[in-house]
Amino acid sequence: AEHSWADAPVMGHLWEYIIGTDMVEGYTSDGRCLGTPEYNPPPxxxxxxxxxxxxxxxxxxxxxxxxxxxxxxxDLRIYMHTAYGKGFMKECKVSPDAYIQMALQLAYFRDAGRFSLTYEASMTRLYREGRTETVRPCTIEST
Structure with a gap:
């Protein structure tokens, strides 16, 4: 299904526009938004x-x-891990995202005895006509 409208940068731009408009329009002395509300109800x-x-x-x-x-x-079990956080991963010269991706690969390998194709979305929206792209993080280097 098409989901580019809900990519994080799109939502970020939307909120930036809303907050920016709020800041430009300003507020009344009692904290209400300035301007005239416009509302056209949908059919x-x-x-x-x-x-x-x-x-x-x-x-x-x-x-x-x-x-x-x-x-x-x-069958889902969630465990809270508090032994270390992203600081440790960065000290190891590994991005937190890469660390988690490799941890997921290792967990799957230990459970299934083989590697599996993995999917990770990568944001390329800031490039010319960019959008979300697919990264396949299961590589020889990660094994």
Whole structure:
């Protein structure tokens, strides 16, 4: 699914614009925003009516059951690690992000006995027509 609208830099620019506008417009002596509010309500939502054939409904039911089974098959344990933080990682000349990526690779290898393809988003929006790019951090150097 397209998700570039929700990349961190987009949200950052949005908040920068909102806060900047607030600062330029200023406030009244009692702390209210200056300016005239503009509000144009969107059209009222309408319920969509679908006419799906029985095979499509059956496929939706099967997909729903598969998704439900996957959700119910999660075993998650969260441990708080307080022995050291990002300062230690930086002392080792490793970025905290790289450290965590390699820790995840090691944990997966110890659990599955093999390496797996990994995905990490990398922000390239500041370059010409840039956007999020994919980094594959599981490399010979990290093993």
């Amino acid at each position: 009222m939502p309408i319920r969509l009516q679908w006419d799906l054939p029985p095979p499509a409904l059956a496929a939706i039911d099967r997909s729903y059951q598969i998704a439900l089974d996957l959700c119910n098959d999660v």
